[in-house]
Amino acid sequence: MPSLVKSQNPCNHIGCDKKGPIMKPTVAPFPTTRLRRMRATPALRRLARQNVLTTNDLIWPIFVMDGEDTETPVPSMPGVTRKTVDRAVVAAKEAHALGIPAICIFPYTGMEARTEDCEMAWDPDNVSNRTIRAIKDAVPDIAIMTDIALDPYNINGHDGFVENGEIVNDRTVEALVKMALAQAEAGADILGPSDMMDGRIAAIRSALESDKYQNVTILSYTAKYASSFYGPFRDAVGASSALTGDKNTYQMDPANSDEALRLVERDLNEGADMIMVKPGMPYLDICRRVKDTFGVPTYAYQVSGEYAMLMAAAENGWLDSDKVILESLLSFKRAGCDGILTYFAPRIAKALSG
Numbered sequence: 585m586p587s588l589v590k591s592q593n594p595c596n597h598i599g600c601d602k603k604g605p606i607m608k609p610t611v612a613p614f615p616t617t618r619l620r621r622m623r624a625t626p627a628l629r630r631l632a633r634q635n636v637l638t639t640n641d642l643i644w645p646i647f648v649m650d651g652e653d654t655e656t657p658v659p660s661m662p663g664v665t666r667k668t669v670d671r672a673v674v675a676a677k678e679a680h681a682l683g684i685p686a687i688c689i690f691p692y693t694g695m696e697a698r699t700e701d702c703e704m705a706w707d708p709d710n711v712s713n714r715t716i717r718a719i720k721d722a723v724p725d726i727a728i729m730t731d732i733a734l735d736p737y738n739i740n741g742h743d744g745f746v747e748n749g750e751i752v753n754d755r756t757v758e759a760l761v762k763m764a765l766a767q768a769e770a771g772a773d774i775l776g777p778s779d780m781m782d783g784r785i786a787a788i789r790s791a792l793e794s795d796k797y798q799n800v801t802i803l804s805y806t807a808k809y810a811s812s813f814y815g816p817f818r819d820a821v822g823a824s825s826a827l828t829g830d831k832n833t834y835q836m837d838p839a840n841s842d843e844a845l846r847l848v849e850r851d852l853n854e855g856a857d858m859i860m861v862k863p864g865m866p867y868l869d870i871c872r873r874v875k876d877t878f879g880v881p882t883y884a885y886q887v888s889g890e891y892a893m894l895m896a897a898a899e900n901g902w903l904d905s906d907k908v909i910l911e912s913l914l915s916f917k918r919a920g921c922d923g924i925l926t927y928f929a930p931r932i933a934k935a936l937s938g
């Protein structure tokens with residue numbers, strides 16, 4: 585006889601070992617239960633489908649640069665270009681027409697924009713802030729996300745100030761606050777601190793509150809790992825040659841998992857509205873733990889190296905590109921994410937609408 589098994593399990597994920605009473609899914613013995621019945625036709629599969637990817641889940645990261653009416657390809661990211669401000673506006677229009685809710689801006693900077701004191705980072709007229717204003721003007725309904733970190737403007741490529749070989753925390757946080765306010769002033773809707781300094785969310789939140797920007801949201805790069813999957817991005821923003829050393833003293837050790845939960849709790853307490861796990865596919869376990877533990881708006885960043893891997897295999901004919909891209913993005917939904925930053929956003933928005 586099939587029986588309802590009462591277990592000590594609060595969580596209906598098979599294999600989850602958290603303590604507490606809940607019902608386990610019931611499986612009668614074969615042939616009473618044939619799990620293939622529900623997979624037999626497209627209609628039944630659609631009815632049984634648990635997770636869906638929609639265009640509403642997508643945030644599109646783009647690279648912007650100085651100049652006019654130009655795009656330059658990023659060799660390690662086939663199909664991705666750096667765009668001048670006017671071309672970024674065209675991209676935002678395209679994204680909006682496709683139903684993509686948000687676009688995320690990263691500046692490409694040459695060595696001439698980089699100094700030790702990183703002053704360009706909070707210049708109201710730096711290329712990011714000019715892009716924010718231009719997009720807000722032309723496409724007011726698309727949400728604009730930013731990146732807060734000093735690396736595009738830092739002579740040594742680090743996300744914080746470097747003093748005697750050390751990436752210093754508190755002085756960096758003061759600069760990040762100035763950067764955040766300049767981006768809010770330009771019209772950003774979502775601020776994305778990606779620097780991994782301690783205390784930056786509280787400092788940014790408090791500055792926004794006291795300076796008329798109460799409704800500006802923060803999507804914190806909370807569990808950001810010191811990953812080698814960022815290589816192509818560093819090419820795209822011109823940071824590869826600038827970076828001296830590594831980011832291991834501020835980004836997370838890829839071996840750690842519990843630490844991600846401490847960081848999420850900390851950032852939520854400090855005023856983050858949304859939190860991010862980064863990179864994406866190699867860290868789906870972290871996405872799931874974060875969502876189960878906190879139940880807050882959770883995003884993953886499918887980073888440049890993940891994009892490069894999928895594109896390389898697709899370009900060689902080794903993988904069927906649209907199918908693997910959709911499958912990779914669905915994995916984030918299954919892991920509990922509410923959305924994904926992905927360079928595939930426009931391509932997938934088209935595929936989803938087609």
Ligand SMILES: NCc1[nH]cc(CCC(=O)O)c1CC(=O)O
Nearest residue numbers: 733735778813814817887888889
């Ligand atoms: N603050 C920099 C930043 N913001 C987003 C990414 C990576 C994005 C990607 O790889 O697609 C990085 C790179 C880094 O930390 O070195």
